Amino acid sequence: MRQETTGCKSTKRRRRSSSSDAKPVRMTRYSPLRHPFAPQKVFSEDEINNIHNTALRVLQELGLKILLPQARKIFAAAGARVVDQLVFIGSDMVQAALQSAPASIRLRAANPVREQVYEEGAMLFSAGSGCPNANDLIRGRRAGSLRDYEEALKLVQSFDVIHKLGPCVEPQDIPIHLRHYEMMRAQLEFSDKPMFVYARGSAQVLESFELIQRALNLSDEAFKNGVWATTIINTNSPRMLDRPMAQGIIDFARAGQMSIITPFCLAGAMAPITVAGALTLQHAEALAGITLAQLARKGAPVSYGGFSSNVDMKSGAPAFGTPEHVKMQLGGGQLARHISLPWRAATGAASNVPDMQAANETQMAMWGALMANATLTVHAAGWLEGGLTFGYEKFINDVEVLQMLAELCVKPQGNDAEIGFEALADVEPGGHFFATQHTMDRYKNAFYTPLVSDLGNFGTWQEGGAKTSTQRASVVWQQVLADFKRPPTGAEAAACVQSFIAERKAAGGAPPMD
């Protein structure tokens, strides 16, 4: 399947032998997934037009402050009016970008089985990301370390309902100018899913790309023609794009890699207090990012994104899984379909511990993303404290929900065999179906098998130690980590990049862009 065979020649032989068993270790059916429900609306078509057109007006009349000179030059060269750092983007430029942005993007992976098609109707999940801290019942809350990052990668790799990688925990024990080396090496070593690269300036981004190329034996051409890396671009709402983010859009576009433009619009703080107002700002900023990507390289893979929610008006703290968050997801989905692009949403939780609040917030926004038919739902497992902590027990409980949602993608059948009139006739009134042929033929695979849920009665549960699902989840993740085996490509991919990383480290690393 893979035709790219240049580079890292020393490992070619091993590579070939491992590709024959290049299947995920855990064989379940949660990938790829297609949305089982029709997208729902909160706005009328007129209202969506109004929001879209107002967003265009924002770009044209109010402009966007773009801190990176190179990005302003790209806009100016395309005919945009630039006044100091303000860029006024005309609707024609946006429309052209929406014409050239691809509606379907193939996300490549070290293991072809892990590849995904990123397009309308696809349903992808990625784990809680960008967390500076980690938390679990055994070791408590702590600043994120490389060990935590690697453990999170192993957890993500172990559940096929998580479809792509994200920077779950920030490995703060690795200096920032060396961090990308370890993050790329760890992804390559412990996973074979579509990868994530932070947009922290060209030096780190281009080195990260090179690491992927080397590890996966990709020629320049092969790399550029496939999406091997994605990044998240957060705008600085309102109406600002900082230097590393603008640079990231340009670098990813030119390298043929995917940036997901995601304004983080908190209604009542950095965005207008209304759902429509926050979405207008989200839409304007996302359109600006998409336009920059298309100006940097026409046809570049780029995704619409939205992570709009509200703040708590008492404390100013961000809130997630609120009714307003859900409404913004639904409106965001309408806007993405309005411009015919796939899009990313996010779930989330403000809760500080893996409790009922955490579960309810996350699942509420998860259903919002489902009802909005988000292509990718980020932070789908493990997010706590509004993203300040990656919670291990929370991750396991969230994966349970994701697996149940994935089960909903398989529709039941309503034919005669499934209905089983004969089984109904076989069983006396008041009897049971345990022993009917209809049951015997199906009982092994009829129902979803829970990951962490305890379905036993109170007595059995008490005898088992009266553990909460948080406590049971602690046992689950420890077992998953203990059982973890590197993917078939892992050892080789990591070995492949070892000398390059050592060389770059010796040369002083690559500081992030300010």
Add this chain to the structure above:
Amino acid sequence: MRQETTGCKSTKRRRRSSSSDAKPVRMTRYSPLRHPFAPQKVFSEDEINNIHNTALRVLQELGLKILLPQARKIFAAAGARVVDQLVFIGSDMVQAALQSAPASIRLRAANPVREQVYEEGAMLFSAGSGCPNANDLIRGRRAGSLRDYEEALKLVQSFDVIHKLGPCVEPQDIPIHLRHYEMMRAQLEFSDKPMFVYARGSAQVLESFELIQRALNLSDEAFKNGVWATTIINTNSPRMLDRPMAQGIIDFARAGQMSIITPFCLAGAMAPITVAGALTLQHAEALAGITLAQLARKGAPVSYGGFSSNVDMKSGAPAFGTPEHVKMQLGGGQLARHISLPWRAATGAASNVPDMQAANETQMAMWGALMANATLTVHAAGWLEGGLTFGYEKFINDVEVLQMLAELCVKPQGNDAEIGFEALADVEPGGHFFATQHTMDRYKNAFYTPLVSDLGNFGTWQEGGAKTSTQRASVVWQQVLADFKRPPTGAEAAACVQSFIAERKAAGGAPPMD
């Protein structure tokens, strides 16, 4: 508004004065609600036809075992073939019943503000019901008592997102032949919402009806022409209807009160193992109950109901909030719409404690009911242990979810004022919207205010005692109970029935039907 003024004359004066302030104490906007999302499907139209027609075949060819002679006589009189206890119900009889069953039912209440219209599109919730035990953090798990039942009533009364009453906790400290007196008195005293009456035989049912009539000053005519009481009828799946349930259908129909016919079909145990098979059984049994109601009194208020889920194939224990449960809800909704009747679904949780599992199970099935556009979702707050326990902290956390879902019924607006282009123009790039007029005009009511969720950051949360949402919920329910005030009608209604109850108790009470 209320025209029924006969009976209980001694309290007439007080009644008049209290009706002027007959409003719920807690003024929020969660009643009445209409479904915000379009109903979703799991089966094609052909498959639904197939399930419906097979259910008719089950009734016609296999028959239903009905233990109550009076019910068999009613069917026989209408032309059904009866062999011993087996009743074979023809499709024509079912079709006629579906023609005469009302599609819209007004649920009356002591307080007219609490009335509901039970019909397709309406979204009603009732609390966890039928629980033999109660559980809270202060007093632990215990057999349900009258105190627990009354406390649950007070909690239900205090949140307008719970639209009708149910038998939340079984008051086991009251002998069964006297229990209905206390349950009716407590409902009348502590609530003014649509009431619930257990179908435990004619003696208790008819006395319960009389208690409502006396307490609310209703003439026989007025009572019969309005739905003042509802009951849940559970069939004994597969294909059996026991004596009190059959009697309940007849008594409620003849008294113009609503029975909700709810087969409890657990796939793999008392129902076929497939979604389609379990639903076929559910449908057949529900149609039989609806038909009996219509034969007992043409046009009687009766609801389609479904509570199908699966069992855990390891332990045989019932499971709730599973993917199979959700699929059965979606199929159940399709079947209800197929016969053009409003219908009841149920959420649920197998978890033994108010933890993430409990929250995830309940919310999962809650969304299933939403996607299936259930008219009434039972067990929507407080259910634990598959219904064996009413959990106080679980109740509060579930109400949080219900209130958030209720908020989704209000669509945001997308007009120019809401979008706020001027606000967007007012705020500099990178600035904030805290002080804009657009924000100032709206901040008080812009967002849902959480009931139990803590949106503070980790530090603030730690300073506040690092409480989980379960621990915080304990404080909430204690406060709600401490603040509780009887509804305006409460004292009078309870006083009104006092002498009748004393009389009936002195006469020995009313044993339930076997």
